Amino acid sequence: MKGKTILLVEDNPDDVMLTLRALKKNNISNDVLVAHDGAEALDILLSNGSEAQEAKTLPQLILLDLKLPKVDGLEVLKRLRSEQRTRLLPVVILTSSKEERDLVEGYRLGANSYVRKPVDFEQFVEAAKQLGLYWLLLNEPPPSELEA
């Protein structure tokens, strides 16, 4: 895998800024790719472009918001999990929803983790740090099909 890209799927531009800021504060210097809605995310992940594009664009971690325009977060997750290429990608649902059904559905559809976005920015920074530490450093990513 070339570099450790993070794909952030988030429609709220404020939240995008804050997330990037939080990641930066924690010295998580990976490339962060941003998709502003579900369709864009799917394009990035499942695009039928050249092999070169394929090899390049699979991120190491996906931070997925749930309430997205065009294609909903859970729908994106479902699609990801149904495609061979993206089936094993680590997905962290990052959302402000406290609804139990979102939690249940998220896990049922195959999310690896579910994190609620706190309003308190400091807490958010802390959360970002922990996420980064875990998913990018500690966690062993699944092998990509290309190398297998």
Place this chain on the structure above:
Amino acid sequence: MVGATVVSDGDATGARSGERAFFAPVAGGVAATLGAMGIIGWIFGIDVLTSLIPGHVAMNPSTALCFILVGLGLAFWGSGSLARAWARFSSAVVVIIGLTRLGEYASWWDTGVDTWFLGQRVLAAGNAQVAPLTALGFVLVGLAFLRPTTHTSRPTLIAYQLLLVSSVLGALSALVGHLYRVPVMHGPMALSTALGFFILAIGGLGLTPDRGLTAVFVSPGMAAPLVRRVVPVVIGLSLIIGWLQVAGLRRGLFEPEVGASFFILTIIVALATILLTTARSFELADSQRLEAERALRRSEERYRLLFETIPLATWVYDRKTLAFMAVNRTAVSAYGYSRSEFLAMTMKGVLPEEDVPAVLYRMAHDDSGQLSVRTWRHQKKDGSLLDVEVTSHPLVLADRPATLVLVRDISEEKRSAEQLQRYAAELEAANAELDAFCYSVSHDLRAPLRSIDGFSQAILEDCGEQLDDEGQGHLERVRAAAQRMAQLIDDLLDLSRVSRVGMRRQSVDLSALAEDVLEKLRHNDPQRRVTTVVAPGLRVEGDSRLLRVMLENLFDNAWKYSRPKTEACIELGHAVVNGKRPYYVRDDGVGFEMAYVEKLFTPFQRLHSAVNFEGTGIGLATVQRIVNRHGGSIWAEGEVGRGATFFFTLRKEAEGKK
């Protein structure tokens, strides 16, 4: 003696069905025995056997033989077709003998019929010829026994019975002659002969006593026993009185005219007495019958009243023709048809046309002979429809298979039920809407708050040096406000969810739940030194999720308000207070003033300033709502500086047990 025999014969003639078969063999047996006696007496010269009363005419041996033949035939009449064939054969023989003898007398032609069986010896004894009357008797009786046994038409039967009756009369007159010693009455016929004829004839009549002339003796009802009693009594009495008269005349006790008058008088008295007593019996029996009828009518009226006044429309209809057989008042007034209109209809008349096939189908398949309860629609005379609950039950009325039906008007019930369903659906819809609303609210309201907080912090971090303390303070307040609002939103969502979520009642281990919640609190705030005491084994009936929220709020408060103490104690237990048995959560923190206890559970009302203790003031309102949903109640006691105790029950008061 003869009189007594007559009376008992009369009784035996009226034998009941079981004894009917018995009588013919007896009669035949007696006749045959008389015949046997005659033969033996003739052979051995024993007078008493042939004459019965010494000095009277003796029975002719040929007569005796004939009696044996016919007697045996009658005795075995019931034993099957072979016996009957024999009976007929012997009857035929007897008739031929009789006719021949009569022919002899009529034509002076000596056939010597007497010698046919018994040889010349017969003629040696005197008075050995069969008397004409006897011959006639045999002809009559023999003919009567020649009849077919099955399904004789009534005129034929009467004819046969008349033959036998004439034999009876003839025998009777001969008997009287012997009894009164009036030779002209019996002529050459012996006493035993007369007796034999009498018994044979009565036996013959007794073969089918329930038809024809003899029916009156055996028919069921009041008349037969009376007849059976009266006839022999009349005959017997008359014979006795007559004998008295004859005997008196013979001894010259009185003149014939006196005797005759006296005779008539006694006959009148006797007959009148018998008539009157008979009439009395009839009257008694009749009044009993009337009384029984009256009682029956009263009982009928009583049951009719019950049927009529049943407050549900009730009717009975014939299961085959579906026609109404009975209808009560309630049905008449409920359906608008008059009683006669009802009784002219079939039960299809109360059904709306389109429902008839379904109902008929169900009726045909419901033949389990059990009570069945179903809902249908019925139609009144004016066409309006009723929703009804029909209870039906099979029975047999007037020998017809029928169904008893009770009809309950459930139109109101149905309307109410439908309305209830509609309300429930509306409620469901409203709840679902609210759910969706809360869902978006929770998401959409928090996002801007996040931005407010986040970017305020960003300003502080990036441009902090350009701001003085006051400016930084402002931003801090902005951040704090945003966070408070977030908390408020969460709390409000919780509160609303408590009201909306469906209760799932189950047995919940409250102690375990409490330990879990307290553990989380301890984990999030490990520096605090808090002793927790949770009574073990507390089990309650309730929704585990809601109970968790309740405990979280209560322990959260306890944790929060005991912070000033270096060492605090939080308890969960079970108490007995004023006859109630509530649970309680107690802390020994700052407590509150009892004067303000009413405000505790009001949303957003706080008894401590936000500076000292953060909080939105929703927690206790949530707890109260949860407790109320479980049907219980909650109250609090507190003392400033000593702590607070919150008592709660999770069920209504009416049980004694935990």
